Amino acid sequence: MLNLAERPRRNRRTAAIRAMVRETIVTPANLVAPLFVTEGKNERIPIKSMPGCARLSLDLLIEECRELEKLGVSGVALFPALENHLKDRVGTESLNPNGLFPRAINAVKEAVPGLAIFTDVALDPYSCDGHDGVVNDFGEIVNDQTAEILAKMSVVQARAGADFVSPSDMMDGRIGAIRKALDAEGFTNVGIMSYAVKYASAFYGPFRDALDSAPKFGDKKTYQMDPANVREGLREIRLDIAEGADMVMVKPALSYLDVIRSVRENSDVPVSAYQVSGEYAMVKAAAERDWIDGTKVALEILTSIKRAGADVIFTYFAKEAAQHLG
Numbered sequence: 001m002l003n004l005a006e007r008p009r010r011n012r013r014t015a016a017i018r019a020m021v022r023e024t025i026v027t028p029a030n031l032v033a034p035l036f037v038t039e040g041k042n043e044r045i046p047i048k049s050m051p052g053c054a055r056l057s058l059d060l061l062i063e064e065c066r067e068l069e070k071l072g073v074s075g076v077a078l079f080p081a082l083e084n085h086l087k088d089r090v091g092t093e094s095l096n097p098n099g100l101f102p103r104a105i106n107a108v109k110e111a112v113p114g115l116a117i118f119t120d121v122a123l124d125p126y127s128c129d130g131h132d133g134v135v136n137d138f139g140e141i142v143n144d145q146t147a148e149i150l151a152k153m154s155v156v157q158a159r160a161g162a163d164f165v166s167p168s169d170m171m172d173g174r175i176g177a178i179r180k181a182l183d184a185e186g187f188t189n190v191g192i193m194s195y196a197v198k199y200a201s202a203f204y205g206p207f208r209d210a211l212d213s214a215p216k217f218g219d220k221k222t223y224q225m226d227p228a229n230v231r232e233g234l235r236e237i238r239l240d241i242a243e244g245a246d247m248v249m250v251k252p253a254l255s256y257l258d259v260i261r262s263v264r265e266n267s268d269v270p271v272s273a274y275q276v277s278g279e280y281a282m283v284k285a286a287a288e289r290d291w292i293d294g295t296k297v298a299l300e301i302l303t304s305i306k307r308a309g310a311d312v313i314f315t316y317f318a319k320e321a322a323q324h325l326g
């Protein structure tokens, strides 16, 4: 027999003891479900590379939101899928108060007022170039003109019922511009969830299928961050909080747990992390082949994201996870 003063296994012996000493608990309240909106009635257009996810027409969107609320999920992040003929270089449709997106925001707010609505602020769903900002004749993404449009877009979304406008574009100075525009219109209660540390990641592939929003040329590396950098992320966080961000995000999540930890330790606002489409697709693909238990793997990953320091997790597993977390 070993003469051991400490036997850590004693604290793992029964389910009751394990539950008692568990350090990290993911609850449905930590989760935000991203949802894709499309025109029509009773439309559910499955997204091939994201099994279980679909573009939903407003009626089905509301049904889905009701179910999520019942399961205790705190919020939804809405993204519009627009027809190509509505797209142009400056994202004109994003400012249309009767457009698909404001109607969707309003419908969810009316039908399920208890759910927090995060609305996407960026040009890519509305841009014929598939970029998050305005592209000039040299193929450059123009910062300040884009920030101005994003500020106007935020006001349209706030008026429709957004709880948090969520700029996902990575332009410099857009948080300040948005805060100023919201306040000027009296929307001092509408928050800003900044996609502050968003990497130029290959994990976004399936999402661009979902919205048909892949860049028509080049890549997003002049605005989204280099996956190799973490200090640069802290700089982004510092600026966004100074400009008025109420929450900040790290995106993607699983390959960036060290960044989440670092952001947590260097800020005093809630930190969110976005488990993106490619992260979801990998788990689903392996689960479909019976190579892993998809739900267990998903819950393990969500726990790791929270353990790294995220308060809020944007995840396509929100519903499935909430059903199992009970």
Ligand code: PBG
Residues within 6 Å of the ligand: 120, 122, 123, 124, 132, 168, 169, 203, 204, 205, 206, 207, 208, 220, 275, 276, 277, 278
């Ligand atoms: C674009 C946007 C993207 C995602 C959310 N907003 C893609 C991109 O930057 O190209 C990705 C989300 C995901 O992959 O799940 N504004």
